[in-house]
Amino acid sequence: MATTAARGLMINGRFLGRQATGVDRFAFETVRALDQMLQSGDPLVAGLNAQIVVPHTLGALHNPFARIPLRAVGNGHGMRWEQLSLPRAAHGSLLLNLCNSGPLFFRQQVTVLHDAAPVRVPDSYSRAFGTWYRLMAPRLGRIARRVLTVSEFSRRELCDAYRIPQAKIGVVPESGEHMLRMPEAGANSYGATAQRPYVLAVGSLNRHKNFKLVSDAARLLGDAAFDIVVVGGGDPRVYGTSQDPLPPLIKHLGYVNDADLNALYRHAACFVYPSRYEGFGLPPVEALALGCPVIASRLPSVVEACGDAVLYVSPDDPRELADLLERITTDAALRDTLRAKGNAITAQLTWRATAVKLLEEISPWLT
Numbered sequence: 407m408a409t410t411a412a413r414g415l416m417i418n419g420r421f422l423g424r425q426a427t428g429v430d431r432f433a434f435e436t437v438r439a440l441d442q443m444l445q446s447g448d449p450l451v452a453g454l455n456a457q458i459v460v461p462h463t464l465g466a467l468h469n470p471f472a473r474i475p476l477r478a479v480g481n482g483h484g485m486r487w488e489q490l491s492l493p494r495a496a497h498g499s500l501l502l503n504l505c506n507s508g509p510l511f512f513r514q515q516v517t518v519l520h521d522a523a524p525v526r527v528p529d530s531y532s533r534a535f536g537t538w539y540r541l542m543a544p545r546l547g548r549i550a551r552r553v554l555t556v557s558e559f560s561r562r563e564l565c566d567a568y569r570i571p572q573a574k575i576g577v578v579p580e581s582g583e584h585m586l587r588m589p590e591a592g593a594n595s596y597g598a599t600a601q602r603p604y605v606l607a608v609g610s611l612n613r614h615k616n617f618k619l620v621s622d623a624a625r626l627l628g629d630a631a632f633d634i635v636v637v638g639g640g641d642p643r644v645y646g647t648s649q650d651p652l653p654p655l656i657k658h659l660g661y662v663n664d665a666d667l668n669a670l671y672r673h674a675a676c677f678v679y680p681s682r683y684e685g686f687g688l689p690p691v692e693a694l695a696l697g698c699p700v701i702a703s704r705l706p707s708v709v710e711a712c713g714d715a716v717l718y719v720s721p722d723d724p725r726e727l728a729d730l731l732e733r734i735t736t737d738a739a740l741r742d743t744l745r746a747k748g749n750a751i752t753a754q755l756t757w758r759a760t761a762v763k764l765l766e767e768i769s770p771w772l773t
Contacts, residue, residue, distance in 0.1 A: 415772060416499040418508065419458040419476065420488055422467060428688045429520055432556070432760075433504035435584050437471060439761035444473035450765055454772070459495050461487040500551075500771045510545050516768050517546050518554045518578070521685025521707075522567035527614035544568045551771050554578050554764070559707040560685040576767040579711070580686050581755040582695035588668040596635065596659060597669035603632040603735050604657070606674040606698070608689065610638070616703070619680040622724035623731060624653040632675060632735045633657050637667060671696040675735045679703065682721045687711055691755060694748030699741045701730050711755070715747035 417437060421430040437458065443451045457475045460467060465478035480491020485507070492501070493512035501508070501515040508517040524531050524539035531539075547553055547570030554576045555561050565572045591597065607620050624634055634656045662670070671677065677693035679702040687708035690700045694715055702708045704718040717734065719727045734740060 414455040414457070414499040415768070416496045416501050417456060417458040417474070418488065418492060418501065418503045418505070419460040419464075420484070420492075421505045422458070422460055422470075422476075423464040423483070429505045431584065431688065432518070432520070432580055434470075435581065435757045436504060436578075436760050436764060437474060439757040440764075441471040441474045443758070443761060450762060459492065461491070500768060502768065506539075507542060508546055508550065510542065510549070513549050513551065514771065515546075515550050516552045516554060516771070517550045518556070519543055519546070519560075519564055519568075519570075520556055521560045521683070522563040523614065523683055523685070525567040526563070527683045530612040530614045544570070547571075547574065552576060552767055554767055556580050556686040557707045557710050559705075559710055563685070576763075578760055578763045578767065579755060580688050580691065581757045581760055582688065582692035582752055583756055585668065585671070585692045585695045588664045590672065591663075591665040591669040595666050595669040597666070597671075597673035600633070600635075600673065603675045604635045604673075605632060605676055605678055605731055605735065606635050606637065606670050606693075607678045607680075608637050614682045616680040616682045616721050619719075619721060619724055619727060620678055621652060621656065623727040624656050626724055626728040627653070627655065627731065630655050630732070630735075632731070634678075634731075635659060635670065635674070637662055637670065668696065671698045674698050675741065676701055676717075676731075678727070678731070679708070680719070680721055680727070681705065684708060690716060691752060695752045697745045697748065699734060699744040699748070701727065701734065711751075713747070713751055715744060715751050717744070 421433040457477055459477050459479050461480060461483045462478045463483045469476040479495040480487055482491060488507060489509050493509040501512060503515060503517040506520055508515050524536045528536050547568050553570055553574055555564055556579060558577055561572060561575045561577055564570045564575055609617050636656060636658050638661050671693055676699040679690050679700060681703050684705055684707045690702045690708055690712050693700050700716045701719055702716050703721040717730050719730055
């Protein structure tokens with residue numbers, strides 16, 4: 407690829423000022439990988455002049471990067487800042503937006519659109535949010551120099567849902583290796599002290615995350631020899647509309663810190679991911695990185711990322727999930743096989759590889 411030179415790279419740092427989601431994780435880890443490449447003098451970033459910009463309201467924010475300076479610009483915050491102040495600050499540079507949005511009247515930008523979820527699963531979003539994204543995404547697809555996404559599946563989705571030409575969309579995959587940096591909780595954590603085998607699940611109120619599949623499977627299991635440990639998602643709406651009491655094998659831990667989550671993954675018999683729609687499916691890859699076997703919905707994006715390292719289930723079949731849970735919790739050889747396959751896959755999915763692919767995609771506008 408061409409080495410970067412001459413034109414500066416300005417990174418939209420709006421993601422640094424909010425509670426991290428999977429999209430924000432992608433942004434942070436990609437910038438962190440670029441920062442490490444700059445620190446090590448990697449020839450792929452020779453001449454790269456990168457900076458990250460945030461609203462003035464975040465001006466006191468600690469800069470987590472060693473070689474990419476952070477600069478506060480403009481007035482306001484959120485969407486208003488992104489549409490008005492950010493393009494003025496980016497004049498003369500290539501603007502990189504990593505989190506599904508960007509200014510609608512600035513052409514010298516590359517924007518990452520992770521999926522077409524607001525169109526495909528509209529019930530998971532407010533009407534105002536969905537309407538904005540249905541207007542914004544096609545517009546960005548027209549004016550941006552390049553659109554990036556995180557899987558070939560999402561590439562097809564952006565083309566179909568937002569009419570962005572496939573030739574204009576590049577693919578930059580994600581990684582789960584950041585999980586390896588998390589400290590693991592001590593010997594008193596639930597993961598280390600659980601009295602029975604357990605399956606790990608993460609609750610979510612978003613409808614397309616389909617957590618009801620887990621509770622329905624739990625009801626079918628009856629008096630199982632393992633528990634289903636749920637992190638987050640204590641709200642009863644997570645489990646759908648049933649008013650029946652939850653089975654006793656479901657154990658709520660509520661929200662846990664990163665160290666406890668790390669331990670839960672490492673000691674779990676498996677991680678369950680029942681989602682109906684994903685642009686990439688980062689949580690299964692994170693689980694595989696920690697050696698945790700995975701049962702996931704049979705989604706094109708998850709199959710693309712995880713291959714045969716995962717056991718797949720229909721998102722509409724709680725009996726199939728119940729059978730797989732019984733199988734994986736009792737078959738140590740199967741778990742070992744899945745771990746080995748997961749290690750092979752996650753070894754290829756690194757944040758440096760993400761950063762290198764990103765540089766390949768944006769380099770024509772940096773020289």
